[in-house]
Amino acid sequence: MALIDPVAVGLGAALTALAVAMHFSKGTGWTATADISQEVLEQRASTVPETDFPEPMNRSIGGGGAVAVGGATGEEGELEEGEAEEESSSPADIPEDEVEYFEVEYLKEGETIEIPNNKTVLESGEDNGWDLPYACRQGQCVSCAGQITSGGNSEDYVVHDDQQMLDDGELDDGYTLTCVAYPRADFSIETGTAP
Ligand code: FES
Numbered sequence: 001m002a003l004i005d006p007v008a009v010g011l012g013a014a015l016t017a018l019a020v021a022m023h024f025s026k027g028t029g030w031t032a033t034a035d036i037s038q039e040v041l042e043q044r045a046s047t048v049p050e051t052d053f054p055e056p057m058n059r060s061i062g063g064g065g066a067v068a069v070g071g072a073t074g075e076e077g078e079l080e081e082g083e084a085e086e087e088s089s090s091p092a093d094i095p096e097d098e099v100e101y102f103e104v105e106y107l108k109e110g111e112t113i114e115i116p117n118n119k120t121v122l123e124s125g126e127d128n129g130w131d132l133p134y135a136c137r138q139g140q141c142v143s144c145a146g147q148i149t150s151g152g153n154s155e156d157y158v159v160h161d162d163q164q165m166l167d168d169g170e171l172d173d174g175y176t177l178t179c180v181a182y183p184r185a186d187f188s189i190e191t192g193t194a195p
Contacts, residue, residue: 090161091182094118105188106130107149115183121146121158122178125191132178133192139163139180145194148174150187157187170195 094117105112106125115124122144125132135143139162148154154166154174158181166175175195 091118091159092120092161102183103186104183107188107190108192117159117182117184119182120161120179121176121181121183121189125178130191134179137179139165139177141165142177142194144177144179146176146178146189146191147193148176148187148189150174154181157185158182159184166195 096118099116099118101114101116103112104115104121104124106128109125109128109130111128113124113128115121119127122132122134122137133143135141137144139160142165145166148157150157152174153172154176155171158176160166160177161180161182163177163180165177173195175193176189178189178191
């Protein structure tokens with residue numbers, strides 16, 4: 001016959017009573033901590049510097065889509081103005097009443113012509129009926145390259161409107177990209193000559 005330990009029974013009863021008491025007790029109240037997420041977002045947003053260009057959506061910290069869209073619209077306007085300013089700094093935009101002319105000797109073609117400082121060396125030669133080499137017409141290849149033989153750096157004689165191919169040494173040797181080269185002095189040039 002199994003023996004019943006009164007101590008174990010007492011302990012079991014006490015634990016059960018405790019569990020029941022805890023179940024029905026009210027316990028202590030819970031208060032939500034203050035929501036500082038907005039504050040944190042604002043603080044982070046204030047550390048991001050203002051830019052002059054429209055931000056992609058993922059840079060809009062805490063601002064939400066509406067702010068990004070609104071901001072982009074305003075900044076786009078500014079960007080367009082900036083672009084316009086940049087465009088107006090190109091020699092191609094020199095108004096006709098401010099144009100200056102320079103004497104350029106095209107050695108291979110055997111002729112000296114007067115070309116305006118708002119027209120490229122390539123275009124001026126083409127206007128004169130010469131079939132000069134070119135490809136991109138944007139200063140991004142060397143198809144239209146020529147060599148200014150008047151001595152010194154080619155940029156003493158022409159303004160390059162964004163050439164991206166010739167390095168300083170090549171410019172020093174008189175090389176130029178005729179498709180983006182606007183005259184600023186008289187000079188002689190060998191067309192169709194690349195470094
Ligand atoms: S044509 Fe390409 S750089 Fe002039």
